[in-house]
Structure formats: C-alpha cells, structure tokens
Amino acid sequence: MLEGYRIEGRRAAEIAASVERAVGAGQLEPGQLLPPMRELAAELSVNPNTVAAAYRTLRERGVIETAGRRGSRVRSKPATTGREYIRVEVPEGVRNVANGNPDPALLPPLGPAFAAAAERGDREPVLYGEATVDPELARLARKALHADGVPDGPLALASGSLDVIERVLTAHLKPGDTVAVEDPGWGSLLDLVPALGLRTAPVGVDDEGPRPEDVGRALESGARALIVTDRAQNPTGASVTATRARALRAVLADHPHTLLIEDDHGHGIVDLPLHPLAGATRHWAFVRSVAKAYGPDLRLAVLTGDETTVDRVHGRHRLGPGWVSRITQRAVVHLWADGVLDTREVAAAYGERRDRLIGALAERGVEAHGRSGLNVWIPVPDETGAVSRLLHAGWAVAPGARFRMNAPQGIRVTVATLTAEEATLLADAIARALGPAPTRNYV
Numbered sequence: 348m349l350e351g352y353r354i355e356g357r358r359a360a361e362i363a364a365s366v367e368r369a370v371g372a373g374q375l376e377p378g379q380l381l382p383p384m385r386e387l388a389a390e391l392s393v394n395p396n397t398v399a400a401a402y403r404t405l406r407e408r409g410v411i412e413t414a415g416r417r418g419s420r421v422r423s424k425p426a427t428t429g430r431e432y433i434r435v436e437v438p439e440g441v442r443n444v445a446n447g448n449p450d451p452a453l454l455p456p457l458g459p460a461f462a463a464a465a466e467r468g469d470r471e472p473v474l475y476g477e478a479t480v481d482p483e484l485a486r487l488a489r490k491a492l493h494a495d496g497v498p499d500g501p502l503a504l505a506s507g508s509l510d511v512i513e514r515v516l517t518a519h520l521k522p523g524d525t526v527a528v529e530d531p532g533w534g535s536l537l538d539l540v541p542a543l544g545l546r547t548a549p550v551g552v553d554d555e556g557p558r559p560e561d562v563g564r565a566l567e568s569g570a571r572a573l574i575v576t577d578r579a580q581n582p583t584g585a586s587v588t589a590t591r592a593r594a595l596r597a598v599l600a601d602h603p604h605t606l607l608i609e610d611d612h613g614h615g616i617v618d619l620p621l622h623p624l625a626g627a628t629r630h631w632a633f634v635r636s637v638a639k640a641y642g643p644d645l646r647l648a649v650l651t652g653d654e655t656t657v658d659r660v661h662g663r664h665r666l667g668p669g670w671v672s673r674i675t676q677r678a679v680v681h682l683w684a685d686g687v688l689d690t691r692e693v694a695a696a697y698g699e700r701r702d703r704l705i706g707a708l709a710e711r712g713v714e715a716h717g718r719s720g721l722n723v724w725i726p727v728p729d730e731t732g733a734v735s736r737l738l739h740a741g742w743a744v745a746p747g748a749r750f751r752m753n754a755p756q757g758i759r760v761t762v763a764t765l766t767a768e769e770a771t772l773l774a775d776a777i778a779r780a781l782g783p784a785p786t787r788n789y790v
Contacts, residue, residue, distance in 0.1 A: 360401075434745075497633050506671060562599075579616065582722050631653055707771055
C-alpha cells in the first residue's frame with residue numbers, strides 16, 4: 348500500500364512525524380492511501396487509539412484527509428492550513444483597506460541606489476566563493492542593532508523575514524515539535540509553522556505584546572520555540588514595552604533551552620523604542636527586514652543570533668540560493684548611508700493615520716487597537732457579517748480568521764493610505780456594520 352515506505356513510531360507524535368517526513372521527502376505522494384488504523388496499530392504493536400491520535404494530528408495539520416470507510420489519504424496540498432485563501436475579493440469601486448501594504452508614496456526611490464550598485468558591480472563583479480554579506484551592509488546593520496540594544500552576534504542574510512524564520516525553525520526543530528506563536532498573529536507565519544510539520548501553541552497578545560502567562564503555559568506544556576513580533580505586530584499593532592520585555596525575560600529565564608525568534612519587521616516605520624528579548628535563551632535569532640520601510644520587492648532581511656543558529660542558517664543557505672544578491676545589498680547600503688528615507692517622518696505619518704481612525708472609532712463607541720505599524724485591529728462579534736456589510740458599503744477589510752486561532756473574532760484595517768476624510772467615512776461604516784442588523788417586516 349505504501350510502496351515500500353514503513354511508518355515508524357511508538358507514540359502518536361512519533362507516528363505523525365514519520366508520516367510528515369515521508370510526505371515532505373516525496374516518499375508518500377498526494378492521494379496515497381494510508382493503512383487502516385487497526386492494521387497500522389498491529390504492525391507497530393501499539394494501541395489503536397495511539398494511531399487514531401496520530402491520524403487526528405495529521406488531519407489537524409492538513410497533511411491527510413479522511414473519507415469515512417474509504418480511509419485516510421495524503422492531501423493533494425499537504426501541510427497547509429488554507430489561511431492563504433481567507434481573503435476578500437475586492438470588486439471594482441470598493442476601497443481596499445485589507446492588503447497590509449505600505450504607502451508607495453512613503454517608499455524611497457530605488458533607481459539611483461540600484462544604478463550606483465550596478466555600476467559598482469560592473470567594475471567589481473561578484474564571483475562564486477566571495478563573502479556572502481557586503482562588509483558595509485554588515486557594518487551599518489551592526490551599528491543599528493547595537494544602538495537598539497540587540498546583543499552582538501554573527502550576521503547572515505535571507506530573502507525576507509519569513510525566509511529567515513523558516514530557516515531558523517528547520518535548523519533547530521523536527522516535525523512534531525511545538526512552536527508558541529502570537530494569536531492573533533501574522534497569517535503567513537501561522538501557515539508556515541504547520542507546513543514545516545510543527546505544532547502551533549497560541550499565545551494571547553495585548554497592546555504590549557505577548558502575554559507572559561500565556562507564554563509560560565505554552566513553554567511549560569512543551570513548546571520548544573517562541574516567535575515574538577517586537578513592534579508593528581500584524582494584525583494588532585502591538586509593541587513590546589519595557590515592562591512587558593522584563594516579564595517575558597523572566598519567563599524565558601525558566602526555560603533557557605527555548606529557541607527564541609524575534610521579528611522586528613517594523614524597523615524604519617515605527618517611532619516606539621525597541622525592547623529586545625534577544626540573549627535571554629541559549630539559542631536566539633533576531634531578524635530585521637527592509638520590506639515595510641524601503642519596499643517589499645527588495646527581499647532582504649538581516650539575521651543575527653547565537654553562533655550556532657546563525658552558522659546553521661548560513662550553511663544551509665549556501666547550499667541553496669547561496670547568497671542574497673550583492674547588487675541588492677549594495678543598493679540597500681546606499682539607501683541607508685544616504686539617508687534617503689526620513690524614518691521619523693514615515694513613522695509619524697503612519698501613526699497619525701492609525702490614531703485618526705482609532706479616535707474616530709472611539710467617538711462612535713467602537714474599540715480598536717494599533718500602537719504601531721500599518722494596521723488597526725477591531726474586535727467584532729461576527730467578523731463574517733462585518734466584512735460582508737462593509738464590502739456592501741464600499742470597504743474591503745481583512746477578516747480576522749486569516750490571523751487568529753483561539754483569539755476572539757476581529758477585522759484588520761490597513762491605514763497606510765487612509766486619508767483624513769476616508770477615516771471618518773470608514774469609522775461611520777464600521778460603526779454601522781457592528782450595530783444590530785436592520786429588521787425587516789414581512790406582510
């Protein structure tokens with residue numbers, strides 16, 4: 348039935364991990380039928396309930412699907428949660444405040460920086476075997492990290508924050524391990540973790556960041572890694588305060604073997620100070636991308652961390668892409684060194700737009716959150732109804748299901764390009780959408 352592949356394990360987690368490894372390696376193909384639970388239990392000499400628990404885990408992660416008496420099969424698109432499909436189709440004429448993008452008008456021009464980098468590349472071509480990180484980029488990155496209190500560590504580069512996080516997770520964890528993630532949190536990350544064959548342990552978030560008590564429970568329950576967004580948390584706009592950072596460090600002190608990953612993607616668009624947790628555990632990684640401040644298409648993120656973590660990521664990266672384009676690196680150096688972006692002005696512009704919408708909603712009795720970043724999070728009793736009513740009113744907002752696991756329902760509004768007039772109109776529309784549905788009289 349499995350064409351030579353032998354499922355292994357004595358515990359449910361081990362059996363599930365064995366199947367996931369085979370799916371990831373292509374040894375079990377999409378649509379392939381798995382053994383009946385009792386048959387596999389007899390083969391492994393375990394209780395059928397153990398196999399049932401393993402299959403349940405695999406279904407929850409989206410690796411397999413079960414069709415009653417026809418048995419369980421590997422899904423056609425295994426190990427994904429389907430969050431990527433939780434989107435609103437924006438009809439023509441509807442204002443899109445759901446996309447999470449920065450304001451193009453606040454991004455710096457890239458032409459001069461790339462022209463200078465390409466001209467240097469013509470004079471000094473980068474060849475195989477040369478250093479993968481531009482020395483001047485490393486110097487500027489270290490200087491900025493040092494100024495923000497991030498501990499010294501080796502540097503590596505990858506193509507964006509999510510690329511770094513994936514590489515760090517796979518460098519330390521194995522299928523079946525648990526990762527503590529923010530809830531609500533970044534939808535792409537919530538897709539990535541199960542796609543790697545890892546479990547998610549949701550951690551509640553308030554305006555000051557992850558709740559320490561939730562982090563403690565997740566780590567006590569066996570989570571081997573914790574991912575924290577320091578500032579501009581997506582979707583809530585949370586930013587870790589000094590008080591919250593101390594509390595989280597105290598929790599991590601009791602779990603020194605936790606893999607800590609910090610994402611500071613808000614660097615350059617946030618005017619709140621950074622309060623890093625880096626160094627609180629034996630293995631840690633701090634990632635800072637240029638996407639939000641300088642342009643999503645630059646695909647460059649800086650990683651620092653403990654020597655073991657960075658060395659593993661760097662080594663694996665060299666076996667794949669090899670390096671991030673040195674032309675791109677040198678273009679970013681020009682952008683940083685020439686000061687083409689006034690980060691304080693950019694942060695102030697986004698802050699004004701967030702505060703304007705939050706204030707307008709407050710005047711209408713609607714609770715909203717957004718201390719930093721591009722988005723405002725609005726708790727709602729019925730997000731499907733709210734999204735539908737707002738779409739009918741001419742506004743496309745992001746449904747909270749894209750970002751949450753156990754967290755209460757909500758909607759996300761991207762304020763990056765929201766004008767003062769639009770903020771008032773949108774606040775009115777949201778207040779109406781959250782009010783009682785109009786009654787109808789039938790005669």
